[in-house]
Amino acid sequence: xxxxxxxxxxxxxxxxxxxxxxxxxxxxxxxxxxxxxxxxxxxxxxxxxxxxxxxxxxxxxxxxxxxxxxxxxxxxxxxxxxxxxxxxxxxxxxxxxxxxxxxxxxxxxxxxxxxxxxxxxxxxxxxxxxxxxxxxxxxxxxxxxxxxxxxxxxxxxxxxxxxxxxxxxxxxxxxxxxxxxxxxxxxxxxxxxxxxxxxxxxxxxxxxxxxxxxxxxxxxxxxxxxxxxxxxxxxxxxxxxxxxxxxxxxxxxxxxxxxxxxxxxxxxxxxxxxxxxxxxxxxxxxxxxxxxxxxxxxxxxxxxxxxxxxxxxxxxxxxxxxxxxxxxxxxxxxxxxxxxxxxxxxxxxxxxxxxxxxxxxxxxxxxxxxxxxxxxxxxxxxxxxxxxxxxxxxxxxxxxxxxxxxxxxxxxxxxxxxxxxxxxxxxxxxxxxxxxxxxxxxxxxxxxxxxxxxxxxxxxxxxxxxxxxxxxxxxxxxxxxxxxxxxxxxxxxxxxxxxxxxxxxxxxxxxxxxxxxxxxxxxxxxxxxxxxxxxxxxxxxxxxxxxxxxxxxxxxxxxxxxxxxxxxxxxxxxxxxxxxxxxxxxxxxxxxxxxx
Numbered sequence: 001x002x003x004x005x006x007x008x009x010x011x012x013x014x015x016x017x018x019x020x021x022x023x024x025x026x027x028x029x030x031x032x033x034x035x036x037x038x039x040x041x042x043x044x045x046x047x048x049x050x051x052x053x054x055x056x057x058x059x060x061x062x063x064x065x066x067x068x069x070x071x072x073x074x075x076x077x078x079x080x081x082x083x084x085x086x087x088x089x090x091x092x093x094x095x096x097x098x099x100x101x102x103x104x105x106x107x108x109x110x111x112x113x114x115x116x117x118x119x120x121x122x123x124x125x126x127x128x129x130x131x132x133x134x135x136x137x138x139x140x141x142x143x144x145x146x147x148x149x150x151x152x153x154x155x156x157x158x159x160x161x162x163x164x165x166x167x168x169x170x171x172x173x174x175x176x177x178x179x180x181x182x183x184x185x186x187x188x189x190x191x192x193x194x195x196x197x198x199x200x201x202x203x204x205x206x207x208x209x210x211x212x213x214x215x216x217x218x219x220x221x222x223x224x225x226x227x228x229x230x231x232x233x234x235x236x237x238x239x240x241x242x243x244x245x246x247x248x249x250x251x252x253x254x255x256x257x258x259x260x261x262x263x264x265x266x267x268x269x270x271x272x273x274x275x276x277x278x279x280x281x282x283x284x285x286x287x288x289x290x291x292x293x294x295x296x297x298x299x300x301x302x303x304x305x306x307x308x309x310x311x312x313x314x315x316x317x318x319x320x321x322x323x324x325x326x327x328x329x330x331x332x333x334x335x336x337x338x339x340x341x342x343x344x345x346x347x348x349x350x351x352x353x354x355x356x357x358x359x360x361x362x363x364x365x366x367x368x369x370x371x372x373x374x375x376x377x378x379x380x381x382x383x384x385x386x387x388x389x390x391x392x393x394x395x396x397x398x399x400x401x402x403x404x405x406x407x408x409x410x411x412x413x414x415x416x417x418x419x420x421x422x423x424x425x426x427x428x429x430x431x432x433x434x435x436x437x438x439x440x441x442x443x444x445x446x447x448x449x450x451x452x453x454x455x456x457x458x459x460x461x462x463x464x465x466x467x468x469x470x471x472x473x474x475x476x477x478x479x480x481x482x483x484x485x486x487x488x489x490x491x492x493x494x495x496x497x498x499x500x501x502x503x504x505x506x507x508x509x510x511x512x513x514x515x516x517x518x519x520x521x522x523x524x525x526x527x528x529x530x531x532x533x534x535x536x537x538x539x540x541x542x543x544x545x546x547x548x549x550x551x552x553x554x555x556x557x558x559x560x561x562x563x564x565x566x567x568x569x570x571x572x573x574x575x576x577x578x579x580x581x582x583x584x585x586x587x588x589x590x591x592x593x594x595x596x
């Protein structure tokens with residue numbers, strides 16, 4: 001997952017060659033980019049001003065309680081109690097003491113203050129990081145740097161939304177946001193920061209050092225926000241996700257009728273099941289010139305920004321290989337419809353061998369909330385020898401991928417962050433080919449292990465939950481695990497595992513899923529020796545097929561055969577991604593609970 005990340009057959013050394021410095025080929029950004037940079041810096045300055053204004057609003061209530069001279073640096077009881085709930089209590093105390101008004105704040109006030117203080121740190125980091133973009137960088141460092149700017153910008157937005165929700169400021173749309181939304185956005189901000197830092201892991205030089213200084217403590221600050229916010233309403237037991245204690249009692253009849261989760265409107269539900277000919281698309285992409293545009297990139301560029309209305313982009317049959325296809329954060333509620341799997345194909349061949357971060361290799365990427373893709377193929381043709389090469393990367397909240405192929409080898413599908421749902425998809429790969437830290441459910445999908453390189457092992461998942469308070473994980477529900485035709489005759493030489501722990505609190509479950517005989521009897525594979533074996537959460541519930549027997553499964557402290565229906569239900573659409581509140585509006589058929 002990171003640049004030069006090891007395959008499972010190589011636990012101790014790099015699977016990639018060393019990369020030489022290529023600074024001679026790097027030049028300062030051209031003038032148009034400088035102009036964009038000035039605009040970007042201006043926007044960031046405004047962000048900082050807005051964050052300061054939020055501070056002023058927050059502190060109005062606190063000032064009424066303040067009296068007398070400033071107190072000493074000793075934490076109040078409220079700060080001590082609040083910070084005792086975090087993983088980084090010393091940083092928590094010091095950062096809160098530095099914030100105006102904290103000396104007279106209640107524990108509830110400190111929730112708001114921790115969000116606001118963290119938002120300001122991220123805004124400043126983004127502002128000052130952008131200021132070094134003019135420096136010469138080799139291709140890999142430039143790739144990592146660009147990732148960080150994008151991820152920091154996304155995190156500022158996530159933290160702003162979170163703060164608006166907890167404060168319910170005048171003019172903010174907090175009424176429609178829930179506790180689950182805030183947990184999701186904070187989890188995504190932490191994942192963003194982890195991805196940013198990891199991009200520089202195999203780099204060196206001045207830029208890496210400068211970025212390390214500017215990014216200092218950001219992950220820990222978000223982690224503390226998560227801990228403080230979740231502590232008052234935690235229902236976490238032995239790694240099972242933090243949930244809202246209230247029962248999900250909305251429209252049970254709709255949850256069980258096989259329709260889509262409620263994050264999709266009735267109109268969007270209809271759109272997902274209508275034949276293409278019956279859909280009135282806003283934009284048509286056709287390589288032959290008979291549409292609105294010839295390229296997908298042009299269609300994305302022309303789609304509206306921050307729209308609450310669904311924009312439909314119909315991509316006619318053809319093979320589309322375009323550079324840097326990305327639905328950015330501001331391109332909300334875009335729906336891509338193709339002519340079918342294998343007919344509308346979005347493809348690319350970038351890999352980490354091109355001196356890019358894994359994050360940067362995606363043939364198609366989407367971070368705009370409400371992203372939907374239907375009836376198309378996403379592919380990365382780089383091949384197994386090129387190692388990490390992503391076909392599809394999704395970091396969009398309330399994302400749906402329906403009746404699509406996702407084809408690659410190592411790191412095929414990057415389920416990066418936020419809430420996602422995959423239904424009736426075919427996913428192909430070898431090493432860690434479903435990976436990331438989204439809260440994601442795969443339902444009624446076929447997952448194919450391919451023949452890897454010599455001496456490699458296949459691992460279906462590599463989940464990278466870093467913090468015990470993140471509401472993230474991979475749930476594979478009512479799916480099918482198959483070997484491809486090239487793996488079938490040699491499956492004994494290339495074992496396939498259900499997953500391995502990329503980060504300390506890795507979380508993956510398989511529910512009611514068919515497992516072929518290519519699945520190794522141990523089921524799961526170590527990442528490196530004993531790393532994460534007692535902190536991960538790996539579960540299996542009522543799976544079937546020749547590879548599903550659990551008698552010889554690993555004996556790790558964090559692995560469990562789930563026998564409780566209540567425990568298994570926590571990883572369903574309704575409870576794990578709260579899909580009954582947003583999926584129905586998309587029109588995708590889904591199963592809200594364990595079964596009909």
